[in-house]
Amino acid sequence: MKKTDISDHTFGGDWTEEKLARVREYLTQYRQVFKKQTFLRTWYVDGFAGTGTRADRETLPVQSTTDHLFEDVYDDAETNTFRKGSATIALGLVDPFDRYLFIDQRQRHVDALASAVKESHPALLERCEFKRGNANEVLKQWCAERDWKSERAVVFLDPYGMQVEWTTIEALAATRGVDLWYLFPLGIGVSRLLTRDGAIDELWCRRLDLLFGTADWRNRFYNVRQQEDLFGIREVVERDAPAEKIQTFIEERLKTCFVKVADGLILRNSRANPLYSLCFAASNERGAPIALRIAQYILKKGKPKGR
Template structure:
């Protein structure tokens, strides 16, 4: 079987949070008239493999763990349908092999080999009024277009778990605005869904640089907001689209922020929002406190 070697200790946290919410979702809605679906835009292979630094020096402990697709297939009560997608052909083939372990679920599972953005749009368009879904978007880097999320928000039927690449955004937006690479501007526009991010993420440098001809102190140059402020901006962008957005869990690698694990609710029902808010907050707090 093709190995999906990607991740680190933060992967455990991400998948533990996802597992708990999937279990809540099918238990809470299992006896309702709704059809319940799980969709995974970057599903991998069903297994994640990574080297976990352990002990001293350069010793690494190899670890294999269930990936998101296998976790979803194992959840009880079960979903009414599953949608797995990955653009990488070896991952697509591995997902088909994985499904053979669950013959009873083959008739209700669709596996596709699409661009993640196209998959999300097609999945959102397929949902009907009696459907409810969890969508897991776990891109490898900056593959997700923010515009794709507007389809999710407009569905009114999806609870979204999104892994946002905060480390990539920080890397592309250097602290000093003068070091910003013009070649990356379009990528950042696409990632954040706006060309106004420079106004939001950069502020004048606080320290005076020199006196002008009239003896007045001037500030020159712009500097980027700190990590927390950048994260807050990303959350605010999601809040412009979704009815409810939880405080994200920041996933770290060697002490550096790598991803924001974000939860958002598209359902316009205040009752549904309050329940999702209560449970997601409990789950996020539980796992972050256990780190």
């Protein structure tokens, strides 16, 4: 695969647009609510920030992602121009956040984003922190350093694949100040690892354990039944993991640590294959009911019937 020096990283499709439009609407409404509460400092945190710009495969040479397992998902280009990424969208709000934290594992992406902010939003540069590193580690440290009596945040986790660890989700929930948007890798990650007969590589099992924070997925996604044949009775393991069931499971998991969790939206590619579930969870006891109402409305908007 050819490597490139360009700063724009490549992914896309209508589902990407759909995801970003909904998160943008939430950010706008969130700032509307908080602009009157000036005693609270609001953060926008992007755990997988990218470069600030997206471009599709037709306009850019191919480059590798951090996780080759999920790479082909990003071949599903359905857009044909450079588009704004989540970081640029969050900075472009009419009423911006008080603080921004952008995290990316790749130095090249962090540098490109910092330059883009300098150029397009110089007035907001002082509010921004750019950190290169693993989102799991950076986020846990960031949560611990905040004063959650006076700070609130919207955290957006938009990984390519299964990079988010459950302990990170728990740390975000424990702040009691974070609203979380999480692009959960339902189709491109979990579904792919769940083999038909339940024989799954140990490393992949470990990865699923880390993602869900439990080994219970084994019981949820596989049925064991007795089958009689010429040789007697034997146990047969069968996969039972449609996208909706995986979505229900991650939402149940989020409910173990967040105050409110919305009914997520399954995002599909043009061939209607489920890729991700866009999940929302609120951790602040007082704010959660209104946060949920807004997020649920946004998630349901324009949703095709039966999905």
